[in-house]
Amino acid sequence: MSAASILSNAVSSIQIGIEDYKSSDARRTLSAVRNITAGVLLLFKERLRQLSPDGSDEVLIKEKILPARRGGGAVGFVGKGKRTVTPGEIQDRFQALGIKVDWKRVNQLIDIRNNVEHYYTTMPHARLQQMLTDAFVVIHSFVVEQLGNDPVVLFGAETWDTFLEVSSIYESELKLSTNWHQNVAWPHPTVKALVVESMRCLSCNSELLKPDTLGPLADVNFRCRACNATHEWSDLAKEAVTDHFAADWYLVATDGNDEPIEECPDCENDAYVTADQICVVCLSQRPPRRCSICGDRAAQQLNGRDVCGHHYDMITRDD
Secondary structure, eight states: OOHHHHHHHHHHHHHHHHHHHHOSOGGGHHHHHHHHHHHHHHHHHHHHHHHSOTTSSSGGGEEEEEEEEOGGGOEEEEEEEEEEOOHHHHHHHHHHHTOOOOHHHHHHHHHHHHHHHHTOSSOOHHHHHHHHHHHHHHHHHHHHHTSOOOHHHHHOHHHHHHHHHHHHHHHHHHHHHHGGGGGOOOSOHHHHHHHHHHOOOTTTOOSOEEESSOSOGGGOEEEETTTOOEEEHHHHHHHHHHHHTHHHHHHHHHHOOOOSEEEOTTTOOEEEETTTTEETTTOOBOOOOBOTTTOSBOOEEETTEEEOHHHHHHHHHHO
16 A cells, blocks of 8 residues: 555545534534544554555554565565554554554544444534544644644645634533532542543543532532533442553553452442542542551451452462
8 A cells, every 4th residue: 555545545534524524414423433533543554654664565554464584584574465453553563663642532532433333323512522622632743743744734724724623612611611620629639530531421421521519529410511411420430430440450460460449348339449548439538458467558358357469479379
């Protein structure tokens, strides 16, 4: 695949996605989501194509990579077949190559595309604005820093002006939804981090959530400015804590790290943050449990005694 075809396909997909967004036909919303997400991923593939060695059949964008002998007997790698890399493989290769991308935003784009295709027949307009805002941030930094192009020149002034306009509108909505953060007596920094970084509407996955009234956090209901759905704090917090600690759970499975959350002894929700000794649902706090042997944070109980993970392993191994 030539440089011109990948890059031109990326530009065309994004331009068509913006045209879909501007259409008054609600049925073109799905097309907008598909085209803009596809365009972003094509930009990423173009960078991998640029970095592929000469004579490697664009190895870095191919899903299948095989060893091959070169002149003088040296072994290199070439791409095989027509299937190209998946989003997960792009992320792995970018990480190995030191290419910085805001993967949180990219993954949100992909999640929105998947949700619209499989679950939602319509999308709130504000949610589509959020998708375009995320795409705008990702595209701008990637085109400038990795592809060395001017986004206005590459996409055209009309397309880029739409991105700028939508981003400005959405950021204004987001500011209205988050100003209340300043007026809350947060029980713990971890709870605030969960709200700011991970709390999303359970109906449309938008971050445009605002409390109906101010009061004790555990008693507050939140209304989504995108779809108007109302959710209780407890339901939002349970979902947010799972999302917030997703990477930590991966390390539990791969490296044997301590579990980041456990069942709350008071409300029995799996939302008790072990490192901070606070439940993000009922907001109860308890003194940190300490290992009865070394004084480190306790991760287990053994014969009625609190013990850390290290001493739990040592004692049970001897048994």
